[in-house]
Amino acid sequence: MQRNARRVARTATLATITSTVVALASFAASASPITDAAGAATAEAATAAGGSGVTAGAADAGFTATVTSAKGAAAADDPTRPGWTLVHSEDFSAPLTGAAAPWVKETYANPFDTIMDDAGLWYRNDYGTPWTTAFNSFATYRKEFPVGQGGWLTASLSARDWNKDGVIESPPSITTASVGGANAAVLNVPDHTGGAIFRPTNKLPDRYRVEYKLKTIDFGGKRNGSIEYNGKVNGYGTQGCKTQHPWGEGSRSPGWSGNAAAPYCEWQDVRSGPYGYNGFHFMSIVDFANPAPRNNHFWHYRRKVLMDSFSQHPDRVGTGTGGRVCNSTTNQYYNYRDGNFNTVNMWISGLPNWNPGPGGLAGNSQWFMTSCSGGVAEQQLSSAAELQPELMPNQFYTFAIERDATGYTLEASGNFARVGQKTLRFHRPFIVGNAPIWHYNVKPGEYDGRYNATLVQNDVNGSASWPNQWPAGSQYPDYFVIGDLYTNVYEGSASLTDIRLYTPQVASGTNLALNKPATAGSQCAASEAPAKAVNGSWTAGNSDKWCALGAGKWLQVDLQSDAQVGRLVVRHSGAGGEKPSWNTRDFDIQVSTNGTTWSNVVSARGNTADVTTHTITPVTARYVRVNVLTPTSDSDTAARIFELEAYSS
Known part of the structure; x- marks a missing residue:
């Protein structure tokens, strides 16, 4: 088989498709026919078939929706955000040396x-041994390299x-270039079987804001009213076949044989036809460490909240509406088929269908937020806005996600089609009624185990079960993903800049x-x-301290998230009532964002003071370490620190 005839497409995922709606499985990715808790198809299924698209889904309580028309909101470059401290920012002005x-x-x-996962058991149980043959017919390669100050970002790529x-x-590839007069990272994915993303190298803090500017995007949708532009079809090259192989829809999905032994070109075509779509992940929050490009069905079980585009081919829309798009000025929906196909979807992942049935796929329920719904998350494909790629790079769009103590906020700003310059901002609590955001808890104490269950697959070629999918005591720290994260659909290029991480101002x-x-x-x-050296006390007696006699005389504290540190205080022996001659004489203080790479910020020599205060140029740090070089000013060999303190200024 010729190489061009073996090109693979990223399939659309199914969120909670039960055996009663398997026939609707072709409505995938952001456009899948969303089902309610009982597994019944909601209004999106009717909409796709040409129905009215009446809203279906439970209303939220406690949400917040904000739509702002502030002129120039997306054009401002001031990194100040009220209530937030900027801890990392990457403008791509430095070469990406790791790209080699x-x-x-x-x-x-x-x-x-x-x-x-790519080699997951689910596909083998569904499709049988021919799927393994299809999977083994090619090889996958990966590349990762650090980006930004201290390598706080990681670029991750996948190729076939x-x-x-x-x-x-x-x-x-991921490279740098000047785009619209600004430095930017350029993500280029020339084949839909590749992937290119940015992610944080370490888990995100418990509370944060992540944002960036999208300078250009070319992952499908219409340009000047046409899906065909620049010699491409919906963003895809026109040569050869481009299908979902080997991570297709479930074997019982309509429109193809469901036989994994079928030639590559007979799998579902992603460039056109009923499975044709392209897209891009503006930003997702996922529930596992070190995310890297994988097949799209994997991702539909791993996301918490997300903003993405969904560029359907007209063949996929067919005689239906294709979904709906909110006009945030009139707060009225219009049909997807009447828009420019460059949608912005702002949504959350809910509970999965725990037993999709034969030929089905594991996936989470999908809940969309728009100003037309007042910010209420509804189980119907509803886009919050549409981009205008023709305006880029002279104009750009800003995307941001925040996590606070109660939930997530999704934010998109820019000059949107039909409505002009807007900031769309929706806050969704972790739990509304009995509908949670999937795996929202980044710490065990945030969740009590009420939604724990077993994922069950009973298929023609095998069965399996995966217990404890959300148990009490679990934790799922947050990681963000920006880019093309699918390795069986999506093809194109995009550029972005000013990826920024904020933490709450203290x-x-x-x-x-402390x-x-x-x-x-x-x-x-x-x-x-x-622990005695960070307990906030230094006057409770001789045991109210850290003491060390061994060769490793160092003390380290984990601030538990990146923070701006501008002042350090060390309370030595005399501060706790012991001999002043035992005050730490020679020591260094180091900081790190990852606990591995350290920077010296203080070098103290000949100290005799009970308390030393060290004001430094503010630096981003998660870990602070005191290395004791000479513990005392006399012959005593023990290091003693009664308290180590860190402040922003």
Whole structure:
């Protein structure tokens, strides 16, 4: 089979499709026929078939919807955000030196899970042994490299070697360029089987704001009224076949044989026809570490909240409406088929269907927020706005996601079609009624196990179950994903800049180290553990300190999230009532964002003071470490620190 005839497309995912609606499985990705808790198809199924598209789905309580028409909101470049402290910012003015990293063959020796991961068991149970043959017909290669200050970002790419000869035919890339007069990262995915994303290297703080500017986008949709532009069809190249192989819809989905032994070109075509669509993830929050491009069905079980585009081919819309789009000025919906197909979907993932039935796929329920619904998340494909790519890069769009103590906020700003310059902002609590955001808890104490269940697959070629999909005591720290994260659909290019991470602003008098996890190289006794040095007390006696006699005389505190640190205070022996001659004489203070790479910010020598205060140029840090070089000014060899404190200023 010729290489061009083996091009693979990213399939559309199904969210909670039950056996009663398997016939609707072709409505995938953001446009899948959303089902309610009982598995009954909601109004989107009727809409796709040409119905009225009447709203269906439970209303939220406690949500917040904000629509702002502030002129120039998306054009401002001031990084100040009231109530937030900027801890990381990447403007791509420096070369991406890590981009020269080699491609590494994916062996799938350590899959993230056995459900819907690329080599997942689900497909084999559905399609049988021919699927394994299809999966093994090519090789996957990956590349990752650090980006930004301290490598706080990671660029992650995936590519396909069609004939397994060690040569990637159409590798994706992430480079830098001047776009519209600004430095930007350019993500280029010339084949829909590739992927290119940015993610954080470390988990996000418990509370945060992540934002960036999208300068250009070319992942399908209409340009000047046509789906065909620049020699492409909906953003795809016109040469060869482009299908979902091997991660197709469930075997019983309509429109194809469902036989995994079918030739590549007989799988579902993503360029046109009933499965034709393109898209881009403006930003998603996912529930696992080190996200990398994978098949789209995997991602539909791993996302918490997201903003994405969904560029359907007219063949896919057919005689139906294609969904609906909100006009945020009139707060009235119009049919997708009457728009420009460059939608902005702002939505959350809910509970999955725990038993999709034969030929089905694992996936989560999907809830969309728009100003037309007053910010209420509804189980019907509803786009909040449409971009105008023709205006870019002279104009850009800003996307942001925030997490606070009660829920997530999704925000999109820019000059949208039909409504002009707007900021669309929707807050959705973690739980509304009995409808949670999937895996919202980043700490065990935030969730009580009420939604725990077993995912069950009973299929023609095998059965499996995966218990404890959301147990009490679980935790799912947040990671964001920006870009083309599917390796069986999506093709095109985009450019972006100013990826920024904020944490809540804290008062300058707040001790960031107070009662945070502390470790040390050694300790004198169980009663003189490192936790004593961050407990907020230094006058409760000789045991109210950290003490070390071993060779490793260092004390470290984990601030638990990146923070701006501008002042450090160390309370030595004399501050706790012991001999002043035991005050730490020579020491360094270091900071790190990852606990591995350290920077010296303080070098103290010949100290005799009971309390030392060190004002430094504010620096982003998650970890603070005191390295004791000479513990005392006399012959005593023990290091003693009664308290270590860290402040923003």
